[in-house]
Amino acid sequence: MSEPATPLLEIKDLHTRFHTLDGTVNAVDGVDFDVYQGETLGLVGESGCGKSVTALSILQLLRCPPAEIQGRILFEGNNLLDLDREGIRKIRGNEISMIFQEPMTSLNPVLRIGEQIAEAAKIHKRMTRQEAWRWAVEMLRMVQIPGPGSRSKQYPHKFSGGMRQRAMIAMALSCNPRLILADEPSTALDVTIQAQIMSLMQKLKEEFNSAIVLITHDLGIIAEMVSRVVVMYAGKVVEEAPVKELFKDPRHPYTQGLLGSIPVIGRKEQTGRRLQEIPGIVPSPMETPLGCRFHPRCHKVMNRCQEQEPPMIHLAEHRRVSCLLEA
C-alpha cells in the first residue's frame, strides 16, 4: 500500500489535562501519531487508557470538567487547536465526523431520524429542508436500512440498536468527511450485528474515500479492519506497527499481553492455560507510576523500569515501541 507523503491528520505531542477538585488528571500525556488519506488506523488499549479522550480532543468535544488541550493537531496542515469556536464547528461533522459507542443514547429521542441525519447537511452544505431530508433518506438507503423513506420519519425508539448505529453512521458520513473517528462503534452491539456494522463501515469508507480512526479494545476487529495499529497505555503510545507485524511480532510486553488475552482454540494444549491475562488494572491517571507506566503489571520488568521512563524507539517506518527492553 503506497501512502501519500503528507498525512491527513498529524497529532504531535498531545496532552489533555482535566483540572478536577481532586487534582489534575493527565488523561492523554504526550501522544503522537499520523493518519493518512483513506487508511484505517486502529487505536487500541484497555478502558481508561486515553483512547476516547484522544478522539474527543481532536474535535474539542470535551466539556466537563474543563479540559486543557496542548500540543498540535494538524488536519491537512492546519492546527485545529488554533481554531476558534466557530472554526472548529465548521470542521465538526463536515471534515471530521464522529461515531459514538452508545447508539441507544446518542440519538435525540424527540427528533425524527431523518431530521437528525439531515441536520449536518443543513448546517454545512447549506441545503434546504427538503433537499437535506431527501439526502438523509439517501444516506439511510446507503447504510442498508430497509424502507428508508418511511423509516426516516420515525423516532429513534422505533429503531433497534444495530439500526441506530447504522443511522449514526449515516449521520457521520452525510457530509462526506475526510476523517471519521469511530469510538468503539460496535461495542454496544451483539456479535452478529457487530460484524454487519464493521463490514458496512469498511465498504462505505472505500466508497467515500474517508480515513477512519477506529478506537476499540477488540483485537478481532483490529485484525479484520485496520492497516496500522497504535497501542496506547495510560495516556501514552507504547507501540505502533502495521497490523500484520503487530500480530506476528508484538514488541511491547503490554501488546503481548493484549494479544495473549484473546481466546484461541487449542492454546491450552500448547501453554497449559486458556487465557493469558494481564494482572492488575490501568493505573489512575492521577497517580501514574514512576518510570515505565506499565512496570507494575509487566512480566518482564527490570530494575531500571522503575526509575527510567522508556524512550520511543523507531524500528522502521511506522514501527516504533516504547520499552527499555529494546533500548
Added chain:
Amino acid sequence: MLAFITRRLLLLIFVLFGVSVLLFGILMTFSPERRAATYVTSPQQAKDIPKIIKQFGLDDPFYIQYFRWMKEVLKGNMGWSLVASRPVGEAFWNYFPVTLEMNLFAAPIVIIFGIWLGTLSGIHRDTWIDHTTRILAIVGWSLPTFLFALVLLMIFYGYFQLFSPGVLSDQLTMFIIDNPETFTRFTGMYTIDGILNGRFDITLNALAHLVLPVSTYVIVVVALNMRVMRSGMIEELSKDYVMTAQAKGADKKTIYIKHARRNALLPVVTVAGQLVALSMEGSIAVEVVYNRHGIGWWLAESAVQLDMPVLMCICLFMGVVFVITNLTLDILYAYIDPRIRLN
C-alpha cells in the same frame, strides 16, 4: 384518542363521588347543633336549633343525609350560600370569572417566565445569571404569599397610591350597577367586557387592579416551574445526544433550543399543569389580601362561616379541574414526546 378521552371522563364520575363522600364525611363530624347554628342569625333564635335540626334532618344517618344532598345536586340544585346570600350555582358563576380573569393573565406569565428563566439558568449554570435567578426564585417561593401580597400592597397602594385593591374602582362599579342596559356583562371579566362594550377605560382600570395580584402570584409560583426547567436543562445538556449534535457541528443555539429544551420541557409540562390547576381555586391569600371576590375569597369566607353547600361545590369544582388538567397533560405529553402513545 376518543376512547381515551371518554375513559378519562368516565373516571371523573368516580373522582367526584369520592371527593364528595370524603368531604361530606368530614363535615358530618360537626355536631348537628353546630351545623344548625349556621342558620341562626340572632341570639333569640337559638331556641329554634332543635327545630332546625328536625326540619332539615341534620341528625339523620350519614348516608341518608348524603343521598338527600346528592338527589338535589343531580337536579341541579347546589343549595343556598349564606356568604353570597344567593343560590350556590348562581353565586359560583358570579365569583368564577374573577378568578379565571386573574389566571388568564398569571398562567401564561408563570409558564413562559418559568421556562425562559429556567433555560437561561440551566445554560449559564453557576454564573451570576444562574445565581441571581435562583436567589430571586428562592425568595419568592419561601415568602408566605399573604406576607408578600401585603408588602406589595403597602408599597404600591399605601405609599405610592397606585394599584388599589379590588376588581374595579368604586366609581366604575357603581356605573355598571346603575346602567345594566349600556354595559352588558358578557363574561363577567371586566378586562374583556370593557373591550366588548367599547369601554376601554373599564378595561384599563380592571388591568390596573390586576397588576399586583398577578405579580404576587407569578413571583410566588414561578420558582417551582423555573427550577424544574433548570434541572431539566442541566440534565439534558449532559446527555450523549447533545455531544452527537455538537459533533455534527450544530451551534449552541441549535443545541440548546432544538435538542435540549424539547426534552427538558417534559417535566415542566407536568408542573405547569398542576400549577394552573391549583390556581383555579384562586390563590386564597391573593384574593383575600387584594379583596378580589373570586373563588378563593369565597372559599375562605365559607370555611369560616361553615357554609357547607359552598365547600362541597368548590371541592367538586376542583375535582373537575384536576381531572381535566391531567387529561389535557396526557394528551399534551403524547404530542411532545413521541415515545408516549395514548391507549
